[in-house]
Amino acid sequence: MRTNGAGLLDDRALADAFAGASATVRRRAAELAARRPAVQVARLLGDAIPTVVEMACWACGEQEHPEPGPGAGPPRHRPRRRARSRSSGRGLDAILAACRDKPAIRRRAVLALAPFDGPEVDEALAHALADKDWQVRQAAEDLS
Numbered sequence: 781m782r783t784n785g786a787g788l789l790d791d792r793a794l795a796d797a798f799a800g801a802s803a804t805v806r807r808r809a810a811e812l813a814a815r816r817p818a819v820q821v822a823r824l825l826g827d828a829i830p831t832v833v834e835m836a837c838w839a840c841g842e843q844e845h846p847e848p849g850p851g852a853g854p855p856r857h858r859p860r861r862r863a864r865s866r867s868s869g870r871g872l873d874a875i876l877a878a879c880r881d882k883p884a885i886r887r888r889a890v891l892a893l894a895p896f897d898g899p900e901v902d903e904a905l906a907h908a909l910a911d912k913d914w915q916v917r918q919a920a921e922d923l924s
Contacts, residue, residue, distance in 0.1 A: 822871025
């Protein structure tokens with residue numbers, strides 16, 4: 781893998797790992813991307829391996845985005861939704877589909893809804909609030 785001058789993995793090499801043949805590599809790359817907002821981890825939400833999708837959902841929910849600048853208005857009532865990426869439409873369909881998957885994936889998918897807004901997101905959160913899995917319900921409550 782490609783590294784920067786300090787021997788650290790650079791964003792491009794991390795993103796390239798998403799296309800790797802090994803599910804283990806893709807899953808680890810998604811985990812590392814959680815702290816790198818420049819890396820579009822949403823690409824992995826359509827992966828065929830559930831553990832990769834689960835990690836991608838978690839990473840999407842964990843990625844930090846810059847705070848809005850001065851004059852951006854008051855913060856939204858949902859604290860994790862304050863900062864939005866301009867590319868926030870990417871991957872939403874995959875996240876919404878993951879909200880109907882196995883409990884472990886649903887939990888991560890609900891958290892991955894954090895940077896999104898809209899009626900389909902509100903509907904998914906409402907559905908998650910009534911989920912049979914208590915951790916899915918808790919994740920939805922944390923975002924509501």
